[in-house]
Amino acid sequence: DAMVIQNPRYQVTQFGKPVTLSCSQTLNHNVMYWYQQKSSQAPKLLFHYYDKDFNNEADTPDNFQSRRPNTSFCFLDIRSPGLGDAAMYLCATSTPAEGDGNQPQHFGDGTRLSIL
Amino acid sequence: AQKITQTQPGMFVQEKEAVTLDCTYDTSDPSYGLFWYKQPSSGEMIFLIYQGSYDQQNATEGRYSLNFQKARKSANLVISASQLGDSAMYFCAMDYGQNFVFGPGTRLSVLP
Numbered sequence: 001d002a003m004v005i006q007n008p009r010y011q012v013t014q015f016g017k018p019v020t021l022s023c024s025q026t027l028n029h030n031v032m033y034w035y036q037q038k039s040s041q042a043p044k045l046l047f048h049y050y051d052k053d054f055n056n057e058a059d060t061p062d063n064f065q066s067r068r069p070n071t072s073f074c075f076l077d078i079r080s081p082g083l084g085d086a087a088m089y090l091c092a093t094s095t096p097a098e099g100d101g102n103q104p105q106h107f108g109d110g111t112r113l114s115i116l
Numbered sequence: 117a118q119k120i121t122q123t124q125p126g127m128f129v130q131e132k133e134a135v136t137l138d139c140t141y142d143t144s145d146p147s148y149g150l151f152w153y154k155q156p157s158s159g160e161m162i163f164l165i166y167q168g169s170y171d172q173q174n175a176t177e178g179r180y181s182l183n184f185q186k187a188r189k190s191a192n193l194v195i196s197a198s199q200l201g202d203s204a205m206y207f208c209a210m211d212y213g214q215n216f217v218f219g220p221g222t223r224l225s226v227l228p
Contacts, residue, residue: 033216042207042218043161088159092216102149102168102211107161
């Protein structure tokens with residue numbers, strides 16, 4: 001089945017040690033998103049790619065970077081994780097709709113990041 | 117700025133009863149989409165139902181229906197015949213252009 005896959009499901013890293021989370025998709029969607037979700041809160045958009053065009057949210061810290069080497073893969077790099085970066089990180093994809101319609105975002109299962 | 121409000125932090129419903137989860141939104145764009153997602157405790161975000169701003173009919177998907185009142189800017193989710201597996205967080209979201217904004221969510225608990 002076509003899907004959005006995030007690896008790993010759980011990631012533990014040390015304070016200040018760079019970490020990379022990965023997302024792949026078989027849906028061939030143009031747009032890929034990264035969200036941060038803390039406990040009992042709504043997902044917060046960090047950035048998204050429309051094809052190769054990168055769009056950063058204004059309040060996303062510089063500590064968070066992203067790469068999209070091809071249509072299928074997108075990575076989230078946290079350069080120096082702090083304790084406040086412990087959260088669930090969700091990857092999602094979508095494709096532009098035709099006409100006046102909209103398309104849902106399709107989410108992966110998420111990576112739960114813990115900082116020691 | 118676009119905004120989603122969900123005024124019910126938590127809701128309880130008896131198994132087999134219907135429940136309505138509230139969602140209001142604020143946008144000046146004429147074209148937008150409204151979505152409901154379910155997030156169980158395991159964390160995955162599951163798409164439930166979609167309503168386009170130009171759709172004349174209320175959306176339905178199985179036990180889920182959307183009560184769309186455009187003039188009031190509300191898009192409430194109705195779950196009929198609740199099941200124990202419906203216990204989860206429910207997020208209302210709006211699509212404008214390439215961006216999504218989520219509401220704060222409602223935690224639904226289905227009681228046996």
